[in-house]
Amino acid sequence: MKKIILLVFVLLFKINSFGQQFELKGKVVNQNKTAVEFVITSLLKDNKILVSVSTDSLGNFEMKAAKGTYKLLLEQFGTEYLNKEIIIDQNMDFGLIEIKETVQLESVTIQSRKKLVEQKVDRLVFNVENSVTAAGGTALDALKATPTVRVQNEVISIVGKGEILVMIDDRLQKMPQEDLAAFLKSIPSDNIKSIEVITTPPAKYDAEGSSGLINIKLKTAKANSWNANIGSSYIQKTYAGGNLNGLFTYNQDKLSLQTSISKGTGKLLRTSESKIYYPNEVWKQETANKTKNDLLSLSLGIDYKLSTKWSAGMSYLGSFNNRVSVNNPFTTIYTDDAVSSYIASDVKAENTPKMNSVNLHNTFVLDSLGKNISVDLDYFNYQKDDYRFFSGSELGADKNVISNSFFSSTNSNLNKINNYSATVDFTFPAVWANLSFGAKAFHTNTSNNLAVYDNETGNPVLNTNQSNVFNYKEYNQALYFSGSKKINPRLVCDLKLHRQKVSQKI
Numbered sequence: 001m002k003k004i005i006l007l008v009f010v011l012l013f014k015i016n017s018f019g020q021q022f023e024l025k026g027k028v029v030n031q032n033k034t035a036v037e038f039v040i041t042s043l044l045k046d047n048k049i050l051v052s053v054s055t056d057s058l059g060n061f062e063m064k065a066a067k068g069t070y071k072l073l074l075e076q077f078g079t080e081y082l083n084k085e086i087i088i089d090q091n092m093d094f095g096l097i098e099i100k101e102t103v104q105l106e107s108v109t110i111q112s113r114k115k116l117v118e119q120k121v122d123r124l125v126f127n128v129e130n131s132v133t134a135a136g137g138t139a140l141d142a143l144k145a146t147p148t149v150r151v152q153n154e155v156i157s158i159v160g161k162g163e164i165l166v167m168i169d170d171r172l173q174k175m176p177q178e179d180l181a182a183f184l185k186s187i188p189s190d191n192i193k194s195i196e197v198i199t200t201p202p203a204k205y206d207a208e209g210s211s212g213l214i215n216i217k218l219k220t221a222k223a224n225s226w227n228a229n230i231g232s233s234y235i236q237k238t239y240a241g242g243n244l245n246g247l248f249t250y251n252q253d254k255l256s257l258q259t260s261i262s263k264g265t266g267k268l269l270r271t272s273e274s275k276i277y278y279p280n281e282v283w284k285q286e287t288a289n290k291t292k293n294d295l296l297s298l299s300l301g302i303d304y305k306l307s308t309k310w311s312a313g314m315s316y317l318g319s320f321n322n323r324v325s326v327n328n329p330f331t332t333i334y335t336d337d338a339v340s341s342y343i344a345s346d347v348k349a350e351n352t353p354k355m356n357s358v359n360l361h362n363t364f365v366l367d368s369l370g371k372n373i374s375v376d377l378d379y380f381n382y383q384k385d386d387y388r389f390f391s392g393s394e395l396g397a398d399k400n401v402i403s404n405s406f407f408s409s410t411n412s413n414l415n416k417i418n419n420y421s422a423t424v425d426f427t428f429p430a431v432w433a434n435l436s437f438g439a440k441a442f443h444t445n446t447s448n449n450l451a452v453y454d455n456e457t458g459n460p461v462l463n464t465n466q467s468n469v470f471n472y473k474e475y476n477q478a479l480y481f482s483g484s485k486k487i488n489p490r491l492v493c494d495l496k497l498h499r500q501k502v503s504q505k506i
Contacts, residue, residue, distance in 0.1 A: 026094030035059030038147030221249030241266030345392025
């Protein structure tokens, strides 16, 4: 009976919580009173984004939020148009919100040029090669300028979807967000043709990114031509940084070749302040972290047309990073609003993430209507060596070291991931529907070796309670089917089926 009463209480609490949600809406227009699409509207509290939406084709947005004080932020293509504080205690209609878009010359028109943004059935395509905003930067900068994509503290997400997975030329990059951001910094935006924001992934991606995918398409050489580019960039923030990159493309007769190299270095200073509340204490920590990155990325792609209907090729993508960071966290401990003690520490860390990706592919064209069969074999290797040393002591309220409070530890970790996969895709566009189906199988082997040593005595002693060594293997086989039919410009019927078998071993 008590459980039933508790359940009813929880349900009533939830209903009451939902009842406190207020609706916010508005319409974004430019200086010509024309509706503006793909403007990201966000509500922030304590500098954290609580909710984000994108304006539709009519410039309208709608969202819900609880009672409170927030910051309303409007931004598009990396440009901030509005940032103001609002108080929400009722439903709010902001009416027309006017922003000043960049004025473009209307006297120059190139008929063959693609639109900057294209909205398709299951994805949004941002043509980076047509964007002035994304030119001269990196792939990460291009993502910041991509509609409905948010990059905050180098974490990539789609508005309304949360964190997502990133692909380069339809091939998934399986690495941590921190290393992914470093890898994307090594790809010049001038090498990118377009960015696809796939909010509704086809069935073949369901096992890997059902919340959303971003596909970065690199440039290829035009028919019967070759091109060579060398570029560099310089960035001045707290510290200076920059990179040097080269790109060569060749496309003649049956052979197509693309290769690039990018070398960059940069320093980053990041400061933060955090508080932890305990029943009788409050811990306030201040940190200034200095990080230096040395990046190197390589790419190579070769395609050859064996016949008018059969093409084969291979591609390689490599990323090598050396990251060194130093910080000195300082913690102030308050008891009854008075300082009772401090904790001062020194931290040094170094890690070297490396990534190698190899793809062998064959494409068979069945007719001129777009029917084709593709076969892909992929190998992905990721390795990260981590080293971290920290030491410190507790200080009294007078900032003198408390005896026997010294602590120190050394952590080293080697993480390896090897992934092998094979995929067969069938694409059959028809008058009545667009169909795609296929099969794939992949094997992932993950090993981890974490060793933790305590240094309090002056001699490193292995801490077996904190150290961890494991090997994890996973085998996946999947069949998938997708079908979509555009009934009218506003209505699309979509069907996805995915059957997957997974076996695991530790």
